[in-house]
Amino acid sequence: MFVVGLTGGIGSGKSAVSRLFEAFGVTVIDADQVAREVVEPGEQALDNIAQRFGSDILLSNGSLDRSALRKIVFEEPRQRDWLEDLLHPLIRTRIMLKLEQSNSGYAMLASPLLLETDQHLLVNHILVVDVDVETQISRTVSRDSTDEVQVRAIIAAQMPREERVSKADDLIDNRGNEEQLKIVVEKLHREFMKKAQQDWENDIG
Ligand SMILES: CC(C)(COP(=O)(O)OP(=O)(O)OC[C@H]1O[C@@H](n2cnc3c(N)ncnc32)[C@H](O)[C@@H]1O)[C@@H](O)C(=O)NCCC(=O)NCCS
Ligand SMILES: Nc1ncnc2c1ncn2[C@@H]1O[C@H](COP(=O)(O)OP(=O)(O)OP(=O)(O)O)[C@@H](O)[C@H]1O
16 A cells, blocks of 8 residues: 655644545545544543543543643643653554555555654655744644644644655645645645556556
């Protein structure tokens, strides 16, 4: 299976790009979504989190208070390390299962931490979606209930933009509008279909 890894910093447009690839029938596995699944009520990891941070970290319906945990982990790197040590192996295992089940021409793994973790070892090709930091901040603040200080803390916890861009096999500049994005994605989809086909032909000899 040919797998494209899609990454970019917070608010760069991974979800917007993913939706466009999905519209072409590509199976997209979203690491943020998987990260939510591994802490659903009934999962061992949620109990571990409640033991460490106290039951105040749960909402009245028993689910994780994500904005409370977000505040803690982006203010205290030690707590973020603990959370990542708990969740990243679970996230990786679940991603691998989903990749095995995927049956589109090629699959895509969309992850903010593709290059920061060993998730990049699961992909054949790296696609980076990129905007300047000011655009990351303004788009994230208008999307989420968060403020600039917190978004800057999250950006600081991620790979610097230049380093991420230097690792890209393909780069999407998402400073334009969504119509422009659609045109770029359509072209990339055609290229990825070709690469997946070549990959398959090489495999069968
Ligand atoms: C801290 C949590 C509870 C905040 O949840 P919330 O619903 O507010 O945000 P969400 O999960 O949708 O993430 C939003 C964005 O934050 C950034 N982000 C999330 N976790 C991290 C991290 N560990 N390091 C750097 N950036 C991160 C990413 O850009 C992500 O797209 C959550 O992000 C989490 O559990 N993070 C640890 C797991 C993880 O590393 N997930 C990233 C995918 S592997
Ligand atoms: N080209 C664009 N023009 C205008 N707004 C955009 C564009 N691309 C994305 N957006 C908007 O910017 C915000 C951030 O985009 P998106 O949610 O796709 O980012 P992301 O990389 O998935 O973020 P995160 O890392 O937090 O998951 C969203 O509200 C989205 O609708």
